[in-house]
Amino acid sequence: MRRFQRASPLWKSARALNAKRGFALWATAAFATAMTLIMLFTIFGNILVIIAVLTCRFLRGPQNLFLVSLAAADILVATLIIPFSLANELMGYWYFESFWCEIYLALDVLFCTSSIIHLCAISLDRYLSISRPVQYATQRTPRKIKGAILVVWLISAVISFPPLVSMNKTQLDKDGVPQCKLNEHIGYILYSSIGSFFAPCLIMILVYVRIYQIAKKHTRCPPGEPRKDYAGGVPPGRELQNGENQGGVDPRLTFVLAVVIGVFVVCWFPFFFSYSLQAICPETCKLPEPLFKFFFWIGYCNSALNPLIYTIFNRDFRKAFKKILCKNIQPILCHFDIFMTKSPFSPDYTIIDCTLYF
Template sequence: MGPEVSDNRTISVTDFHPCYEIHDFSYILSKTPSVICVLLYSFLFLLSVVCVCGNLLVIISIIYFKQLHSPTNFLILSLAVADILVGIVVFPLSMVFSLSSCLFHEDLFCKIRSSLDISLSTCSILNLCCISIDRYYAVCQPLTYKAKINNRVAVLMILVCWGGSALIGIGVILAGLNNDTCDEVCSFDTLMYNTIGPILSFYLPVIIMLCIYFKIFLVAQKQARRIMNTTHKSAVTVSKTERKATKTLAIVLGVFLLCWTPFFLCITFPSLSNSAPVSVMETLNWLTLSNSMLNPFIYAFFYSWFRSAIRMIVTGKIFKGDFTNTTLQK
């Protein structure tokens, strides 16, 4: 995603980007890249590879093993698809058409990169919002959970996430990236891109999720006190499993906020984006993209079923027979 920046802002070549140079009043990739540029792009390429591989493992695990075919995991699958598309599409496009090079002279590819960036980031947070709703019913209303949140409902949630994010991405781009051809109407475009867009795609869903997880936390505390007074083993096991899943997905939300909040604050308040060095904005942009790489590591750390699935996939065991009905360690 790229912030709106006024044309009266001046930057030096060194402040601009280590991999670009000025040529005929435009910014192009340097034909003789510096050592810093090579190291930077090698690191970003590594992030892209790790992002794709990690999320691919999540996708294969949930699709292959029938034990993992649940509404919660289908929402996680949708999140992993959005994240892997970031690694496959947005990472390479952002390396060639960086935030810095697209600040002033945006062309078609800059707009495509920004549109995909906005759409996929919005899709990620809408998926997280749906996951929080799923967790609310699982923890707060366990008796009616299976009736209210089934596979059909999960698929409907996923369709809303992808359809809504596509509309927001296209709408924000049409309104916010036409400053080179507009006059008075640009004030509305900037308002749409810097205020309305972030509210719809970030702030509003985040507020909803924080409220839901706070409610879940309160209910989980009450359940924990009840468990201490019960001797029913199955009830204790189910409650612990649900609370562990909720804790893991809350951490996923927390990591998302740490990666995305600084960038959204900068593009929401023009005084911050205009005063921040280009290198800072570039760093914040890559921090947001790196979030797509981190989720699989969170799953691997907290979910034993994911670690078991990874071992079977990496060792090639799933290619030596039919293990779709294998019971993975919980």
């Protein structure tokens, strides 16, 4: 296998292909800049999420390990998928080795699938927390959550494995340019779309409808009685391990996770719907190529949105992010009303509380 050098006729044909697209140079540069910034923000934001969950006491509940694994999947999308997709888009052909095309496509499906399976697992975790609060709160240990995360990745791997053994390898198109494409057989497209998106989506929607029904039932009360804001037999304030109250449900976190799931569906539904539709009726349902690519890239942008959602909608994450940023960029952004406390993680480490100017 060889790389294609700039001096080769293949490079010239690739440049000609880019010219045929009719994209202005400024538009290409703007697109490349925007995606590079999104990629960097994805890496930075999700690293911040991981640090926050692992180091802040009020975020160390075992259920938040799902968010750590989800953030790791988004970081992998930004480091192993988006750069090669961007290069492929800008150059108009697959520049890299054929074997990497196979790995890249499998990883692309793996990380996308793992993201939605993580969200599916999170929704089931929320459902159990609100339907069996006391029992589930005592059973939900870090070890069991880690086991569930392993199952999530195994399911994702099973769905993403077929591209490695059943795909059209890198081949030349009609212009003599190498392209890296998944198997375009209708069976594989429907299999991957249903397994990677539609089935988990349906599960999440049904689970969250049930969560809403249970929450509504628990918060409804007869006139003259105080309203219950917890879903269980124990009032808020009694603490279990890892700071989880025995009600088992933080309504704010449930809302934030619902927003995360909703945004994921909005970002990825157009791509999977059009991808499946074009497989079923390729002649009559074909979308304009720019629109299909827009749907494709909007899906990738989802990896950058979760840290933003946590920041906007969850006070605990805002507090954690501020503390982390204060420790690292204090001269620029922070004013210290400083007090130091011993950290539970290391006798030599201190936690600094501070206020950010925004």
